[in-house]
Amino acid sequence: MKISTKGRYGLTIMIELAKKHGEGPTSLKTIAQANDLSEHYLEQLIAPLRNAGLVKSIRGAYGGYILTNEPSKITAGDVIRVLEGPITPVEGIEDEEPAKRELWIRIRDAIKDVLDNTTLEDLANHSDDNEHDGYMFYI
Amino acid sequence: MKISTKGRYGLTIMIELAKKHGEGPTSLKTIAQANDLSEHYLEQLIAPLRNAGLVKSIRGAYGGYILTNEPSKITAGDVIRVLEGPITPVEGIEDEEPAKRELWIRIRDAIKDVLDNTTLEDLANHSDDNEHDGYMFYI
DNA sequence: AAAATCCTTAGTAAATTGATAGGCATTAGA
DNA sequence: TCTAATGCCTATCAATTTACTAAGGATTTT
Numbered sequence: 001m002k003i004s005t006k007g008r009y010g011l012t013i014m015i016e017l018a019k020k021h022g023e024g025p026t027s028l029k030t031i032a033q034a035n036d037l038s039e040h041y042l043e044q045l046i047a048p049l050r051n052a053g054l055v056k057s058i059r060g061a062y063g064g065y066i067l068t069n070e071p072s073k074i075t076a077g078d079v080i081r082v083l084e085g086p087i088t089p090v091e092g093i094e095d096e097e098p099a100k101r102e103l104w105i106r107i108r109d110a111i112k113d114v115l116d117n118t119t120l121e122d123l124a125n126h127s128d129d130n131e132h133d134g135y136m137f138y139i
Numbered sequence: 140m141k142i143s144t145k146g147r148y149g150l151t152i153m154i155e156l157a158k159k160h161g162e163g164p165t166s167l168k169t170i171a172q173a174n175d176l177s178e179h180y181l182e183q184l185i186a187p188l189r190n191a192g193l194v195k196s197i198r199g200a201y202g203g204y205i206l207t208n209e210p211s212k213i214t215a216g217d218v219i220r221v222l223e224g225p226i227t228p229v230e231g232i233e234d235e236e237p238a239k240r241e242l243w244i245r246i247r248d249a250i251k252d253v254l255d256n257t258t259l260e261d262l263a264n265h266s267d268d269n270e271h272d273g274y275m276f277y278i
Numbered sequence: 279a280a281a282a283t284c285c286t287t288a289g290t291a292a293a294t295t296g297a298t299a300g301g302c303a304t305t306a307g308a
Numbered sequence: 309t310c311t312a313a314t315g316c317c318t319a320t321c322a323a324t325t326t327a328c329t330a331a332g333g334a335t336t337t338t
Contacts, residue, residue, distance in 0.1 A: 001141060001142050001226065002229065002230070004325085005326075005327065005328095006327090011242075012239075015238065015239075027282080027284090029283080038327085038329080040328075043284080043285075044286095044327095044328090058336090059283065059284050059334080060335050060336020061283060061335090061336055062283075062336085063283050063335085063336070064283075064284085089142045089250075090142050091141070096147075099154065099263070100151075100262065102265070103215060103253070106257075107253050107254070110252065110253055111228075111246055111250065113249065114246050118245075123238040126241070143294085143295065143296085144295075145295085145296090166313080166315085168314075177297065179299080185315095196314095197305090197314090198303075198315050200306045200312060200314055201306055201307085201313070201314075202305070203314075
């Protein structure tokens with residue numbers, strides 16, 4: 001039910017790169033410091049993002065990472081799938097009996113719908129409004 | 140992102156009890172055998188369900204468990220919250236910056252919508268159709 | 279040459295998962 | 309009253325995952 005720090009920090013990295021898109025490479029050190037995260041840990045997270053072709057690295061001094069695509073063309077789902085695996089509430093949906101199977105499928109599709117329709121552009125350009133504060137803590 | 144066997148087996152228990160609702164208690168042994176699960180493990184899962192008041196136990200020979208409410212009045216969300224904790228894709232949504240915070244809230248609400256609108260009656264009475272087979276494996 | 283950066287592998291403490299083991303407490307039915 | 313069937317409780321544990329830390333090599337710019 002939870003998305004771990006892999007997916008969350010991974011999104012943080014990608015949002016930072018989206019904000020700097022077109023301005024040359026951004027180093028992990030910069031991103032780690034700006035978000036108070038471990039640079040070493042981020043290195044481990046960006047490796048799969050690079051292998052998946054979502055980012056490109058530029059080595060050496062003044063190097064860093066850049067997005068390989070427009071922020072409007074990369075979704076939160078792209079990032080989460082790489083770092084957390086397939087989007088599904090349970091392993092082996094196909095093995096469940098019909099009633100539960102349909103429940104998991106409805107949940108999966110609901111999550112997919114949100115993640116696949118939210119782009120890095122949406123996330124990077126987001127204003128600092130707080131329109132959701134009113135019901136935020138209702139669980 | 141995942142619901143563990145706690146929530147899944149817990150739902151299995153509750154669906155079995157819903158099927159037998161009004162017919163007297165059902166033992167964990169019966170449920171464990173019917174679903175090829177460890178009876179001992181199910182005992183650990185039903186304890187919190189009992190503490191939460193979702194089921195009532197009847198001790199002694201020919202005892203077992205019964206639902207404390209109509210299957211139409213108990214939702215999958217009730218069961219999942221007891222066994223998996225609050226429904227949320229991340230811990231500490233309130234600590235995230237607005238862009239990600241809204242993303243997590245949208246995901247949370249989408250999951251809540253499904254879980255809170257699916258009752259044990261829905262799950263117990265489900266026919267064995269396979270209407271979703273066509274796109275089931277698309278992730 | 280020096281500094282900044284990416285890249286890779288290894289290790290690790292804590293938590294969670296998914297059980298198993300053993301046995302006591304309670305009750306229905308013979 | 310005895311016995312079998314059940315619920316109830318505590319402890320233990322192997323495997324996995326999480327969230328890092330550590331160490332150092334490879335590459336490129338200045």
